[in-house]
Amino acid sequence: MHTSTDYSHAEKLKLELTQPMFNVMLKKWVGKGELDYERYLHTDTLLALQSPEGELVSHDELMFQIVHQSQELYLKLASREMVEVVAEMDRDSLWAVSARLVRVQKILAGISAEMAILETMTPAEYQVIRRSLGNGSGQESPGYNTLRHAADGLESAMERMLARRGLTLFQVYSAGGPKDLQHVCEQLVTVDESFQGWLYAHYQLVRRTIGIDRTVKALDGLPSQVLQARMTLPLFRALWDVRVELTAGWKREGGFTPGESRSGGGCPMAAMRDMEMPVAQAHAAHAPTAYAAAAHAAPAHEARTTGGGCPMAAMHGQHAPVAHAGAVHAPMAHAHAATAHAVPYAPHAPVAHAQPAPAVHAPHAVPHAPHAPVAHAQPAPAVHAPHAAPHAPAPHAAAAPAPHAPVPHAPTPHGPHTHSHTAQVSAYVHAQELRSQS
Numbered sequence: 001m002h003t004s005t006d007y008s009h010a011e012k013l014k015l016e017l018t019q020p021m022f023n024v025m026l027k028k029w030v031g032k033g034e035l036d037y038e039r040y041l042h043t044d045t046l047l048a049l050q051s052p053e054g055e056l057v058s059h060d061e062l063m064f065q066i067v068h069q070s071q072e073l074y075l076k077l078a079s080r081e082m083v084e085v086v087a088e089m090d091r092d093s094l095w096a097v098s099a100r101l102v103r104v105q106k107i108l109a110g111i112s113a114e115m116a117i118l119e120t121m122t123p124a125e126y127q128v129i130r131r132s133l134g135n136g137s138g139q140e141s142p143g144y145n146t147l148r149h150a151a152d153g154l155e156s157a158m159e160r161m162l163a164r165r166g167l168t169l170f171q172v173y174s175a176g177g178p179k180d181l182q183h184v185c186e187q188l189v190t191v192d193e194s195f196q197g198w199l200y201a202h203y204q205l206v207r208r209t210i211g212i213d214r215t216v217k218a219l220d221g222l223p224s225q226v227l228q229a230r231m232t233l234p235l236f237r238a239l240w241d242v243r244v245e246l247t248a249g250w251k252r253e254g255g256f257t258p259g260e261s262r263s264g265g266g267c268p269m270a271a272m273r274d275m276e277m278p279v280a281q282a283h284a285a286h287a288p289t290a291y292a293a294a295a296h297a298a299p300a301h302e303a304r305t306t307g308g309g310c311p312m313a314a315m316h317g318q319h320a321p322v323a324h325a326g327a328v329h330a331p332m333a334h335a336h337a338a339t340a341h342a343v344p345y346a347p348h349a350p351v352a353h354a355q356p357a358p359a360v361h362a363p364h365a366v367p368h369a370p371h372a373p374v375a376h377a378q379p380a381p382a383v384h385a386p387h388a389a390p391h392a393p394a395p396h397a398a399a400a401p402a403p404h405a406p407v408p409h410a411p412t413p414h415g416p417h418t419h420s421h422t423a424q425v426s427a428y429v430h431a432q433e434l435r436s437q438s
Contacts, residue, residue: 020032050062094184109197115204128432158236203231
């Protein structure tokens with residue numbers, strides 16, 4: 001229960017807040033407008049822009065004024081940032097464009113969140129404030145109008161950027177479109193979405209305070225119902241229209257029936273498996289492939305016994321017996337690698353194990369386990385075929401290792417490969433065999 005004494009304390013505190021304050025750390029008076037902070041920010045002017053305490057028609061009017069004034073300042077900032085985006089976009093400085101659009105989006109998200117402060121005002125309180133607003137409405141906001149004009153300039157800059165690339169928005173958003181432009185366009189959509197989110201927050205505020213209906217007139221004379229259309233009015237219409245265009249060309253074919261097995265479909269690993277056949281064919285033709293590039297990328301002496309985070313390395317460490325064989329000193333031909341990679345992984349059918357020809361290729365060797373001289377070798381036809389027909393897995397026969405005897409090898413157009421290449425390809429082949437048998 002409040003007493004008259006409590007109220008006098010509140011009045012005393014209210015009066016104290018209007019006076020300069022002594023900062024004991026600085027040993028200076030704050031609030032006289034004499035300090036550098038105050039002079040730089042013009043705080044004496046800024047804090048005098050609200051109605052004086054004795055002139056407020058409602059306690060909530062101070063909140064109403066401060067929130068709207070801060071929104072005008074933030075809208076001014078967002079518009080100015082958009083001007084810089086136009087300049088950067090015309091210079092094709094897309095990294096700078098991307099960073100600045102993040103700032104614009106955060107500004108708009110901030111003013112949208114600020115609307116929740118006004119929602120603490122009851123309809124009755126607003127009805128009192130509303131009598132002193134004249135015919136003012138959001139359409140008269142300088143910040144709202146300048147932001148929309150700045151957005152028009154930004155949309156024109158986007159059109160110029162696309163013209164320089166010789167692209168349409170549909171091409172940018174289609175499969176295989178340029179990712180840098182697609183990223184910038186998506187950021188513009190995010191900015192637009194945040195702007196519409198702010199308008200929606202305003203719509204909800206109006207709905208809470210005066211209601212939305214064709215019979216409810218805003219101060220400018222328009223029905224409050226018109227806000228429903230305004231809050232979905234985009235800044236960059238073309239970026240929303242392209243979604244409709246893309247969907248118009250969509251076809252149902254090519255997907256999966258609900259409940260249908262999806263083996264080999266959609267997963268990036270499945271796509272990699274599908275690529276193994278052309279890679280093997282390229283190997284057989286003595287063409288450089290991704291496997292060869294990977295083998296040469298790491299130092300030949302590097303031992304990757306920990307697996308290095310690669311799933312294939314982890315599988316190799318868990319399941320594949322390795323051998324320390326004479327292939328340590330023997331070069332390995334592309335034809336051998338082609339045979340090893342010729343059969344792609346098939347999860348539901350056994351595949352043929354194409355093996356190196358006896359007396360021509362060295363046994364598989366991996367330097368990871370020097371003390372476990374167990375090698376897996378299988379009988380194979382004299383001629384290696386890149387496409388082996390599926391049949392039951394051939395039984396494994398142990399082959400005696402030849403730790404120090406180099407194996408004769410015909411040179412290839414690309415020259416001999418290092419032991420590191422031999423080991424890595426062999427590990428990969430053996431892991432693939434295990435996967436196909438599982």
